[in-house]
Amino acid sequence: MTSATRFRSLSRLALIPLALFALAPTAPLSAQEGASPGGLNLPENPQIFGKQDPNNRKAMVVVNGEVITGTDIDQRVALVVAASGGKIGPEELDRVRVQVLRNLVDETLQIQEAKSQDLKVEDEEVDSSYDRVARQNFGQDPKALDAYLTKIGSSSNSLKRQIRGEMSWQRLLRRNVTPFVNVSDDEVRETIKRQEAAKGTEEYRVGEIFLSANSENREAVLQNAQKIVEQLKNGGNFVAYARQFSEASTAVVGGDLGFVRLGVLPQEIDQAIATLEPGQLVGPIEIRGGFSIILLIDKRKVLTADPRDAVLSLKQVLIQFPAGTTEPQARERANAFAEATKGIRGCGTVEPVAKQFGAEVVASDQVKARDLPAALQNMVLALNVGEATQPFGSIKDGVSVLVLCGRDDPQAAGGPTFESVEEQILEERTNKRSQAYLRDLRRDAVIDYGN
Numbered sequence: 001m002t003s004a005t006r007f008r009s010l011s012r013l014a015l016i017p018l019a020l021f022a023l024a025p026t027a028p029l030s031a032q033e034g035a036s037p038g039g040l041n042l043p044e045n046p047q048i049f050g051k052q053d054p055n056n057r058k059a060m061v062v063v064n065g066e067v068i069t070g071t072d073i074d075q076r077v078a079l080v081v082a083a084s085g086g087k088i089g090p091e092e093l094d095r096v097r098v099q100v101l102r103n104l105v106d107e108t109l110q111i112q113e114a115k116s117q118d119l120k121v122e123d124e125e126v127d128s129s130y131d132r133v134a135r136q137n138f139g140q141d142p143k144a145l146d147a148y149l150t151k152i153g154s155s156s157n158s159l160k161r162q163i164r165g166e167m168s169w170q171r172l173l174r175r176n177v178t179p180f181v182n183v184s185d186d187e188v189r190e191t192i193k194r195q196e197a198a199k200g201t202e203e204y205r206v207g208e209i210f211l212s213a214n215s216e217n218r219e220a221v222l223q224n225a226q227k228i229v230e231q232l233k234n235g236g237n238f239v240a241y242a243r244q245f246s247e248a249s250t251a252v253v254g255g256d257l258g259f260v261r262l263g264v265l266p267q268e269i270d271q272a273i274a275t276l277e278p279g280q281l282v283g284p285i286e287i288r289g290g291f292s293i294i295l296l297i298d299k300r301k302v303l304t305a306d307p308r309d310a311v312l313s314l315k316q317v318l319i320q321f322p323a324g325t326t327e328p329q330a331r332e333r334a335n336a337f338a339e340a341t342k343g344i345r346g347c348g349t350v351e352p353v354a355k356q357f358g359a360e361v362v363a364s365d366q367v368k369a370r371d372l373p374a375a376l377q378n379m380v381l382a383l384n385v386g387e388a389t390q391p392f393g394s395i396k397d398g399v400s401v402l403v404l405c406g407r408d409d410p411q412a413a414g415g416p417t418f419e420s421v422e423e424q425i426l427e428e429r430t431n432k433r434s435q436a437y438l439r440d441l442r443r444d445a446v447i448d449y450g451n
Contacts, residue, residue, distance in 0.1 A: 061449050072104060078153035108165075206257045209246040210247050229281065241324065276296040307381055308370035309408070312407050315347050327395070338355060344387070375392075
């Protein structure tokens with residue numbers, strides 16, 4: 001999905017940003033001696049009266065009179081833990097709870113603001129979106145999703161509340177932000193001209209988790225970003241972490257920025273992604289306004305047909321090994337299978353070879369090369385029609401070859417459209433205004449942490 005398409009389908013949604021570590025220790029002064037950050041009148045060596053720990057909250061928080069319970073927090077934390085494969089230690093869990101609480105506070109403010117402007121999201125709309133999430137993301141019906149959420153310590157109500165928050169924010173932006181964001185025709189035409197001039201250069205599909213920071217909370221946010229990177233490298237789900245923690249509007253689509261070229265993103269990010277291969281993660285990278293964690297999802301050449309977009313017709317020939325097969329026995333059979341598959345001359349000769357080894361044959365006519373595992377993409381694209389790959393697999397999962405039965409190569413990519421470029425620029429500007437809007441909601445809120 002392109003950035004523009006994603007933008008239209010989500011109507012410029014912005015995820016609930018997080019007010020990360022708002023009470024973190026003040027950083028050393030970078031301006032003149034005795035100056036206070038942000039124009040505040042603060043003593044250089046303040047005396048603290050009493051004890052206060054912003055991370056030590058009671059089980060109930062009241063936002064403009066509306067209660068967030070400890071159960072609400074626990075169930076939302078469970079979603080993050082599940083996305084990390086359960087690999088979150090006690091210390092990390094405390095950090096996640098603090099972030100989730102701030103997330104829930106912002107979510108509550110968004111729902112309240114929508115209601116105050118008669119933009120209430122009806123239960124039927126939330127249920128419909130929940131059903132779609134169940135089928136598209138979990139491959140199961142809503143009842144199965146209910147059971148899964150209960151099993152991990154969350155609930156359908158927790159996920160539905162997040163959906164309600166996102167829908168509420170969408171409607172607020174449509175009314176109060178989108179109508180006031182404009183892009184001139186000249187800006188769009190100039191952008192298209194630059195894109196066409198970049199034909200043949202590489203562009204990158206990037207995933208981003210952005211955490212805002214300032215001079216006062218920089219170190220705390222950096223430590224937080226480093227913890228997130230550690231969780232992601234240990235198997236955490238990037239999309240889930242982006243949805244919960246990123247402060248960019250793209251968080252609702254798992255942090256996916258779409259395809260971008262060098263020069264579009266901040267220079268610090270450009271330098272990093274130019275060195276990455278698809279699937280690699282880098283960060284936290286300090287940029288203006290905070291820190292970014294970057295995942296390179298894919299890359300391709302601008303306005304140039306990508307061989308990986310070829311649509312393939314394949315046959316897979318798979319041999320299995322009975323329980324108790326030893327390594328030498330498996331190797332001997334696999335070698336014989338490899339030798340036999342060298343004799344395949346077209347897909348019409350697959351079945352006799354398969355029958356010789358008691359192999360299973362699976363045919364598929366609409367496979368995009370880019371959807372194959374990375375290790376197989378180049379191997380298959382190097383084949384002539386009728387040829388087979390080298391065998392791959394294991395004793396446990398079986399050994400296969402893929403036979404190329406047909407290939408439809410992609411046409412040259414079309415140029416950028418006026419509409420898609422306009423939408424992309426609008427999205428960037430809407431994102432900035434939406435962040436300012438949420439800051440105003442936070443500033444005017446009455447929040448009781450029960451201290």
